[in-house]
Amino acid sequence: LYQHHKDSTMSSDENENNKSGKFVRLSADPEDVGTSSADPPKERKRKKGIIYISNIPKYMTVAILKEFLGEFGKVGRVYLQNNKSEDEPTKKKKKMRRYTEGWVEFESKKVAKLLAQRLNGKPITTRKSSKFCDILWNLKYLSRFKWVHLSERLTYEKAVYRQRLQTEITLARKEATFYGENLDRSEKLRKRKSK
Known part of the structure; x- marks a missing residue:
């Protein structure tokens, strides 16, 4: 149960102790009447x-x-x-x-x-x-x-770089196999002509 400190249900002693104007939690326990547990103020996170x-x-x-x-x-x-x-x-x-x-x-x-x-x-x-x-x-x-944006950008750039390297490697392999096949064909043609 929450009530404002100026509420008529609080005693005059409680009003004197709680002049801050904050809401106070009232417990249902009769022993705890008159004690308040105001939440500690939350620290604001400083922006970087x-x-x-x-x-x-x-x-x-x-x-x-x-x-x-x-x-x-x-x-x-x-x-x-x-x-x-x-x-x-x-x-x-x-x-x-x-x-x-x-x-x-x-x-x-x-x-x-x-x-x-x-x-x-x-x-x-x-x-x-x-x-x-x-x-x-x-x-x-x-x-x-934010630093997260920088991290995302760097991971993206690394991925693009790896992808570019991979495509260059596959292209180089294709060229090498193409030239190898052409070399084999030309050698076979020479052998046929020499016969």
């Missing part, structure tokens, strides 16, 4: 904000990026997209990974918006000894964008 970085400078890693952006607010997840041309395996020495674009998730949507507005077009650092001295930030706040 995601920033898109369209250009990742050379030598920039996830750790360095977190260090730079962590000064302005709490950084959650970070994803940097590998350079497509460098994904292919090479026999050369292990190179430093190069990234083309990236996404950074901040714990606060407000911080992410503010950061994108203030840092976009500004130099990454002003220290002359830094590798990122003359490079500008290229940031954009993605409104209504």
Whole structure:
């Protein structure tokens, strides 16, 4: 049973204790009369904000990026997209990974918006000894964008990439069998002509 605290059925002591104006659960048990169990206030889940970085400078890693952006607010997840041309395996020495674009998730949507507005077009650092001295930030706040959307996009791109590889492999096999069959035919024709 729920009643408002100004209800006439409550005693004056209960009215003094419950001046908050909230509804109070009244138990049917006579021993519990006068005690209230108001629900604790629910914490609102903070909305996270995601920033898109369209250009990742050379030598920039996830750790360095977190260090730079962590000064302005709490950084959650970070994803940097590998350079497509460098994904292919090479026999050369292990190179430093190069990234083309990236996404950074901040714990606060407000911080992410503010950061994108203030840092976009500004130099990454002003220290002359830094590798990122003359490079500008290229940031954009993605409104209504969630990390799930990014995950879905990446899985879709991987599936498309695998499908494309599979079609190229089947096409190469067909060409190889076609040329092999033609070679066998031409050899048979030569043998017939030589007889």
